[in-house]
Amino acid sequence: MSKIRICNTAEIPSNGMKEYDTEGGLKVLIANAGDTYYAYQGLCPHQEVCLAEGYYDGAVLTCHQHLWQWDITTGKEVGTLAEVPLEKYEVQVEDGEIFVVQSSALKAAQLFMDVSDDTLQRLDLLARREKYGSGGVLYNIGDPTDDLYILESGRVEFLIGRDGTSPAGFVLRKGEVFGWAALLENQERRIAKATSLEDSVLLRLNGEATLKALESDPVSGYLVMRKLSTLITRHLGSQGEK
Numbered sequence: 001m002s003k004i005r006i007c008n009t010a011e012i013p014s015n016g017m018k019e020y021d022t023e024g025g026l027k028v029l030i031a032n033a034g035d036t037y038y039a040y041q042g043l044c045p046h047q048e049v050c051l052a053e054g055y056y057d058g059a060v061l062t063c064h065q066h067l068w069q070w071d072i073t074t075g076k077e078v079g080t081l082a083e084v085p086l087e088k089y090e091v092q093v094e095d096g097e098i099f100v101v102q103s104s105a106l107k108a109a110q111l112f113m114d115v116s117d118d119t120l121q122r123l124d125l126l127a128r129r130e131k132y133g134s135g136g137v138l139y140n141i142g143d144p145t146d147d148l149y150i151l152e153s154g155r156v157e158f159l160i161g162r163d164g165t166s167p168a169g170f171v172l173r174k175g176e177v178f179g180w181a182a183l184l185e186n187q188e189r190r191i192a193k194a195t196s197l198e199d200s201v202l203l204r205l206n207g208e209a210t211l212k213a214l215e216s217d218p219v220s221g222y223l224v225m226r227k228l229s230t231l232i233t234r235h236l237g238s239q240g241e242k
């Protein structure tokens, strides 16, 4: 859990919005509605578009690119176009300063959402937080599959093919897990290249240590493996291992 100062309340127009980049590489949109301030992911969950360039009427936020819309109080989709909600951050206002409180990406990870609090805490202790700049390579084709990753902020692209140049999608949402071959048997080498497309922050967990933590809590372990099999089926059906 981390608390980051974003700006002064006076910087945000009444019923308006503004975008900020934090030192940790997080793009945050701060919006005002009456007496309340809200914080959301700065980039549209559809494509790489700054939401601050969109439209906001004090209640509904609209991305100018393909007109996806969200309720500013909840981040939930409005209308029929938007396909996913916005990632919302907890806001604290103290003496006219706006802070964003970020929970660990582990808590947001779908793969670990059913894990008991004790095991989640254990995994949290195992996780190393790493920062990558634009173009930073997390792993290459042929590298060992020792670790899995959880995106905390930023964006990661995957390339496949012999020369590692064929696009295989990207991850953008906080809590997305990749490099999950680290949890599988007989998957010793990476078959995709993962590159940070912008300043990104990742949680990195050793696969063996994660499996050990899950073995000591079989109920959580079973639920994670069920989720993992769904994840693999979905990705293999479309793009291959991430």
Ligand code: FES
Pocket (backbone or CB within 6 Å): 044, 045, 046, 047, 048, 049, 063, 064, 065, 066, 067, 068
């Ligand atoms: S890029 Fe925002 S709706 Fe498509």
